[in-house]
Amino acid sequence: MRAGPAEPDRRQLILDAALAIADERGLGAVTMRAVAARVGVTAMALYPYVRSKEDLLDGLVGRLLTELSLPDPAKPWPDRLREIGRSARQTARRHPAVMPLLFARPAVTPDAVRVVDAIYLALLDAGVPDEEVARVERLVSTLVLGYAISESSGRFAAGDPREQRALLGGVDLPAHRRLAAKLEAAPSWEAEFETALDDLERLIENIADPGRPGATAADDTTGCAARDPRG
Amino acid sequence: MRAGPAEPDRRQLILDAALAIADERGLGAVTMRAVAARVGVTAMALYPYVRSKEDLLDGLVGRLLTELSLPDPAKPWPDRLREIGRSARQTARRHPAVMPLLFARPAVTPDAVRVVDAIYLALLDAGVPDEEVARVERLVSTLVLGYAISESSGRFAAGDPREQRALLGGVDLPAHRRLAAKLEAAPSWEAEFETALDDLERLIENIADPGRPGATAADDTTGCAARDPRG
DNA sequence: ACCTGAACACCGTTCAAGT
DNA sequence: ACCTGAACACCGTTCAAGT
Numbered sequence: 310m311r312a313g314p315a316e317p318d319r320r321q322l323i324l325d326a327a328l329a330i331a332d333e334r335g336l337g338a339v340t341m342r343a344v345a346a347r348v349g350v351t352a353m354a355l356y357p358y359v360r361s362k363e364d365l366l367d368g369l370v371g372r373l374l375t376e377l378s379l380p381d382p383a384k385p386w387p388d389r390l391r392e393i394g395r396s397a398r399q400t401a402r403r404h405p406a407v408m409p410l411l412f413a414r415p416a417v418t419p420d421a422v423r424v425v426d427a428i429y430l431a432l433l434d435a436g437v438p439d440e441e442v443a444r445v446e447r448l449v450s451t452l453v454l455g456y457a458i459s460e461s462s463g464r465f466a467a468g469d470p471r472e473q474r475a476l477l478g479g480v481d482l483p484a485h486r487r488l489a490a491k492l493e494a495a496p497s498w499e500a501e502f503e504t505a506l507d508d509l510e511r512l513i514e515n516i517a518d519p520g521r522p523g524a525t526a527a528d529d530t531t532g533c534a535a536r537d538p539r540g
Numbered sequence: 541m542r543a544g545p546a547e548p549d550r551r552q553l554i555l556d557a558a559l560a561i562a563d564e565r566g567l568g569a570v571t572m573r574a575v576a577a578r579v580g581v582t583a584m585a586l587y588p589y590v591r592s593k594e595d596l597l598d599g600l601v602g603r604l605l606t607e608l609s610l611p612d613p614a615k616p617w618p619d620r621l622r623e624i625g626r627s628a629r630q631t632a633r634r635h636p637a638v639m640p641l642l643f644a645r646p647a648v649t650p651d652a653v654r655v656v657d658a659i660y661l662a663l664l665d666a667g668v669p670d671e672e673v674a675r676v677e678r679l680v681s682t683l684v685l686g687y688a689i690s691e692s693s694g695r696f697a698a699g700d701p702r703e704q705r706a707l708l709g710g711v712d713l714p715a716h717r718r719l720a721a722k723l724e725a726a727p728s729w730e731a732e733f734e735t736a737l738d739d740l741e742r743l744i745e746n747i748a749d750p751g752r753p754g755a756t757a758a759d760d761t762t763g764c765a766a767r768d769p770r771g
Numbered sequence: 772a773c774c775t776g777a778a779c780a781c782c783g784t785t786c787a788a789g790t
Numbered sequence: 791a792c793c794t795g796a797a798c799a800c801c802g803t804t805c806a807a808g809t
Binding site for chain 2: 801802804805
């Protein structure tokens, strides 16, 4: 429906090829010529189905979004949010090269708003006030996507210890020094992701039902806001 | 020190030029030839100072990280965290094209660990247990960076309303329907960022001092306990 | 010691031509 | 209606040659 005469399936076929190349050899290898070759055709034969390379990449983002499985709305809201989060993480692990693109384009395509709506629903059921739902959705999706992308594209990766020591020769890092022992342990990203989901859930409960453990500065009637260290 | 004979300043000069081009015309315009032209030299004259284009982009990331101003460690930890967050957001607004690169490379360069250490320090002062500091730092940096990048590279941007309606013709979006009125308002990203920092602060307090359900006003009459490390 | 110019193997995209 | 082949204006990078 997006473009192309005759078969609209042809676009999907092209996107399949592009995704496979991205998974196997990285985003840099996704070339009009390479995709075309994989489909068994010349580069220019793609253009009826794909307006430009940018459009091809947008299509790839769409593919990732449709891969995201949405939870049954009958389930409790915390389960639904966790399912969406886990699904995003798995998608990131399957397609680490493409995932970062999700972070750069407006989340306004049908495939994207479908996910946003599912999160809105969960937040409404959690009791988040109507006027806060949109911002909390941005908080949730930013954290979940950010975590999934960071993990799968290597931001969390530790440097080679030897190289690391050489690199940081003269730098003074008091907290690193103090935490040295703890920083050696290689964490389980899966467990850490689950813990982040726990934190997120608690945060949402707090927004839905404020005036509980630790209130915001905004509704802090005691007048001892955190930023004001009474002398 | 990284490379290049004679003057090491020459590398900085090259990175200045590259950053200026990225700011003015986007990352796609950052070309060895374009950077060289701006420096007043041929493309191949860059190679003694910049191992490859990848190295050039790494250098750009380094520039962004050194632009991040680190807070005075004597200040209260919530202030320090907020300052780092705001500084990251401002950097993102100055250099939206380069910012996404921060999310794709391991945070192990000297420029990066310098920031990580500042966050570690703040978290330690907040009372986060030693074995949790690293994961909470990943939580904080992911959310702050994710927010800054999402805002500045347009992920949060709303679609053109007319086009939007056409695009979403047949899709059923129950939550969007219910929230229609609230979703029209264009939010202030600055205010939303500050609110996210509030949420983050509360989350950290909760991690530092957990297991106190309904203990708000009960055993903490000042409401300030978690925020006051001297307590 | 530093820079240039030509060259190589690529890009995305246009356009006329084929069937 | 769909695809091809040649061509254009670019890329990053290598290498011999200049001064």
